[in-house]
Amino acid sequence: MPKMTELILLSPVSGNVIPLTQVNDPVFSQELMGKGFGIEPDNNKIYAPVSGTIAYVADTLHAFGIKTEDGAEVLVHMGINTVELAGKPFTLNIVADQIVTAGEEIGTMDVEQIKASGRPTTVIVAITNTADYLKDIHIQTGQKEAKKTAAIVISNNQKSQTKEKVSYSQIATDIIKNVGGKENINSLIHCITRLRFYLKDESLTNKEELKKIPKVIDVARGGGQYQVVIGQEVTNVYDEIIKQIGSDLANAPVEDKPTKKVPFTQEVKREFSRFLSVLTESIAPLVGILGGAGMFKGVLAILVQFDLLNKTGGTYMMLNSIPKGVFYFLPVLLGYTSAKRLHSNPVILAVVGAILVYFSTVARYLPFPTILTNYVSSIFPIIFAAWFAKHLERLLKKIIPKMLQTTFLPIIEIIILLLVIVTITGPLILIASYQLSDGVNSLYNLNPGIVGLVVDGSYQFLITLGLHWIIIPIVVNDLATNGHSYLNALLSITMVAQGGAVLALAVRTHDKKARNKTFKAAASAFCGITESAMYEFILKYQRVFILSNIGSGIGGLICGTLRVNNYALTGSLVGILSFVDPKAGINSNFLNAIIAHLTTLLITFILVYFWGVKKNTNDQR
Known part of the structure; x- marks a missing residue:
């Protein structure tokens, strides 16, 4: 029997240590990159989690790897999708082949800058050669100071065996x-784990064959990219691909790259994908505050x-300004986030949003006729303004002396944007947004x-098709509206249906470790975060997937029949207060919402508990 040894992993940054399964990225949360943990940072300083040799440093500085003396390969990844920030939030004072000591300060990450970009700041520590090195890992969750023990790894005290030589060229x-x-x-970039292709026609890809290729962990789509997940050796694969396709396609600006003519339907699909990406990524940073304000x-x-507050009283008016202010000045918030996404000036767009809100209050006094000038709480006009501003800024910089x-x-820029929006695009976009809302209803x-x-x-x-983001x-x-x-x-x-399905798996299993993971996934789903339940459990098992959809469909039938209405951008059990009518308080709508949610939970739980797993076993069909 090989001798067991322990490897101490320190927290590389101060913050809240969480299980890797709770990280908001399916590649890491499914432990495809190996076992480890995440930290929600509250400080900018980064320290080495272990002693060893720096194996690599990402060109964009958002990640680095350390190889320990006994063979552990430790990845430190700062933030989610931060490769797209081109290194701006990061400073690292390490280079490849440098020897570092556990707890040694090695750089910084600008947490606020990452937050401002709308990306999660989670720092991930993973042992990428888990299969060869790791016997077990014990995570110490909760608030941790940097350089304190966050996990204890049990290894076999054996360095990774030299594997069969792989042909990166092939x-x-x-x-x-x-x-x-x-x-x-069109273009190819890479982060520390993935090849990120910008393709002309995604219908020409073969996902199943890609997943069979050695070193390929998974294939995903997101942000207009076709992502091939490689893992630690992504740089080796990337270098070989660039040798074969030419360096002119490495990090090429997609929007400026001449493309081969494609069928009109494919062009429409591609442009719609880009539009949807901008739309959802602009709104994503505001989902939490909009949901919280709505529940408030x-x-x-x-x-x-219940007569605990008077609607005409000063206390109520002060407290009511919180949700009112968030929604009233939504164009200001979206001006900032959409500009960040489109790389136009976020301050200018926030100012444009504020002026549009003010314009809505004085439009009736203008000497010329205006239509549909109420930009308060609107979303589409300001996002269009951010897109237009990106091109306008380039033109103005060419015309105006430095x-x-x-x-x-x-x-x-502000004057031109306002003239274009108020006189031409704004009314048309607002008409379309009202028509969209009326059409849905x-x-x-x-x-x-x-x-x-x-639905x-x-x-x-x-x-599974990546089309759900269009609904948000x-x-x-x-x-x-x-x-x-x-x-x-x-x-x-x-969300409740997914939580109910995973809860049934948790109750059925006799494996303590599996039960803990499924309970946590169910709890997350009931709090409105379904990634863990969906990617770790539901999508893995065909029968559970089908039954959870049946339970969800029955719940939707009940919810629709009862005409349950929602008043905030939140949901699941944690968001039940979002079903309280802000004007009437607790009424039949709130009670019907409780009935629909609990019935959905019960039905889905029963379906998966009795038919989602084999009898007398812990394995899903």
Whole structure:
């Protein structure tokens, strides 16, 4: 028997240590990169979690690897999708082959800058050669100071065996072939784990064949990219691909890259994907605050209903300014986030959003006729403004002399943007947004029960296709336009169904470790975070996936039949207060919401408990 030894992993940054399964990235949360843990940082300083030799440092400085003397290969990854920030938030004073000591300060990450970009700041520590090195790992969760023990790794005290030599050249050839060939690649970048292709036509790819290639862990889509997950050796594979396709495609600006003519339908699909990416990534940083503000409206309504607050009193007016202010100045917030996403000036766009809100209050006094000038709580006009500003800024920088740009460029840009929005695009976009909201409600009103059955019965299929994100902007527009959303009530039901399915697995299993993981995934789903439940359990087992969709569909049928309405961008059990009518308080809508959610939970639990697993075993069918 090999001798067991321990490796101490220190927290590389101060913050809250969490299990890797709770990290908001399926590649890491499914432990495809190896076992480890995450930290939600509250400090900028980064320290070495172990002693060893720096194996590599990412070109974009968002990640690095350390190899210990006894063979552990430790990855430290700072933030999620931070490769796209091109190294701006990071400083590292280490280089490859440098020897470091556990607890040694090696750099910084600008947590606030990463937050401002709308990306999670989670720092991930993973042992990438888990299969060869790791026997067991014990994570010490909770708040930790940097340089304190965060995990104890049990190893076999054996250095990783030299594996069969892999031909990176052949791997590169096979990947190029199955992403549609060199002529289908617009640009290629990579982070510490993934090859990120910008392709001309994704229909030419072969996902199943890609997943069979050695070193390929998974294939995913996101942000307009076709992502091939490699892991630690991504740089070796990337270098070989670049040798074969040419260095002109490495990090090439996608928007400026001439592309081969593609069929009109493919061009529409590609542009729609880019538009959807901008839309969802602009809204994503605001989801939490919009959801919290919406629920707070429900709390205030309950306090007023039970005479604990007076609607005309100063206390109520002060507290009510919180949710009112968030939604009222939504164009300001979206101006900032959409500009960050599109790389235009976020301060200028925030100012434009503020002016649009102010303009809405004075439009009736203008000497010329205006239509649909209420930009309060609107979302689409300001996002268009951010896109237009990106191109406008380039033009103005060419026209205005550099010495005058600081003073004159911002105000000229603001004036042009406002003229374009107020006189041309704004009214048209607002008409379209109202029509979109009316269309969704009209479709719902045809037969709410059937609509609920179809939407909730198919929502998890949309997730597997990456199409579910299209619904979030529709919900936000619905809430901003009408103050409520029947559609969001249906989405809340799907979260509870996923939680109920995983809860059934937790109760059925006799494996203590598996039970803990499934209980945590269920708890996360009931708190509105379904990634762990979906990617770790539901999608892995065909029967559980089908039964959870059936439970979700039945829940949607009940929810629609009862015409349950939602008043905030949140849901699941933790968001139950978002079903309180801000004007009426607790009424039949709130009670019907409780009935729909609990019934969905019970039905899905029963379906998966009795038919989702084999009898007398812990294995899912």
